Amino acid sequence: GAGVSQSPRYKVAKRGQDVALRCDPISGHVSLFWYQQALGQGPEFLTYFQNEAQLDKSGLPSDRFFAERPEGSVSTLKIQRTQQEDSAVYLCASSFGGYRDRVTYNEQFFGPGTRLTVL
Amino acid sequence: AQTVTQSQPEMSVQEAETVTLSCTYDTSESDYYLFWYKQPPSRQMILVIRQEAYKQQNATENRFSVNFQKAAKSFSLKISDSQLGDAAMYFCAYRSATYSGGGADGLTFGKGTHLIIQP
Numbered sequence: 721g722a723g724v725s726q727s728p729r730y731k732v733a734k735r736g737q738d739v740a741l742r743c744d745p746i747s748g749h750v751s752l753f754w755y756q757q758a759l760g761q762g763p764e765f766l767t768y769f770q771n772e773a774q775l776d777k778s779g780l781p782s783d784r785f786f787a788e789r790p791e792g793s794v795s796t797l798k799i800q801r802t803q804q805e806d807s808a809v810y811l812c813a814s815s816f817g818g819y820r821d822r823v824t825y826n827e828q829f830f831g832p833g834t835r836l837t838v839l
Numbered sequence: 840a841q842t843v844t845q846s847q848p849e850m851s852v853q854e855a856e857t858v859t860l861s862c863t864y865d866t867s868e869s870d871y872y873l874f875w876y877k878q879p880p881s882r883q884m885i886l887v888i889r890q891e892a893y894k895q896q897n898a899t900e901n902r903f904s905v906n907f908q909k910a911a912k913s914f915s916l917k918i919s920d921s922q923l924g925d926a927a928m929y930f931c932a933y934r935s936a937t938y939s940g941g942g943a944d945g946l947t948f949g950k951g952t953h954l955i956i957q958p
């Protein structure tokens with residue numbers, strides 16, 4: 721596709737359920753990011769992949785959050801035993817270059833997000 | 840850690856007028872990027888304009904321009920000839936130009952300013 725896509729767009733989960741959120745980055749993009757955007761807030765960084773390697777997961781709020789990108793393209797963010805405080809929009813972004821290359825800025829292209837509501 | 844502050848939760852402007860959105864940031868780094876992103880109700884983040892900290896010249900993109908004051912750590916966005924399609928949340932964001940540790944791969948966002956365009 722032409723842009724970053726995410727599925728599902730909306731997800732309602734009961735507290736304690738596991739959820740999986742999918743991100744399809746732009747084809748050929750090396751870098752992939754996940755952000756969490758709570759209501760009325762700016763996005764907050766969760767984790768970063770360069771190809772299949774998860775180089776940074778410092779923003780993941782707890783060990784219930786797990787992300788993977790096994791083949792260096794599609795990524796899945798999994799949240800186990802969801803809690804009400806996990807309710808947010810989860811944004812995925814991709815960029816062409818390796819993000820730690822200090823040559824030129826590689827623009828992040830964002831997907832439309834998945835709105836997760838935990839009841 | 841870097842922080843980004845947007846002190847205007849909401850701004851309103853008449854169509855065709857000019858509006859300025861404020862952003863301040865805190866960092867100990869000398870080399871970094873600053874961005875303004877637009878997030879319409881569809882939630883897809885769109886890059887409006889970016890500024891490299893080492894450049895003294897303020898960036899411009901058509902009707903959008905910035906006032907970058909490095910010493911004051913200020914980065915405001917000016918929108919000229921406001922149009923109805925400019926209505927959205929606007930986020931100021933920061934990113935280090937060189938990798939500096941956990942979390943530095945991602946963008947650091949402010950809380951956003953909701954821009955209303957009055958017809």
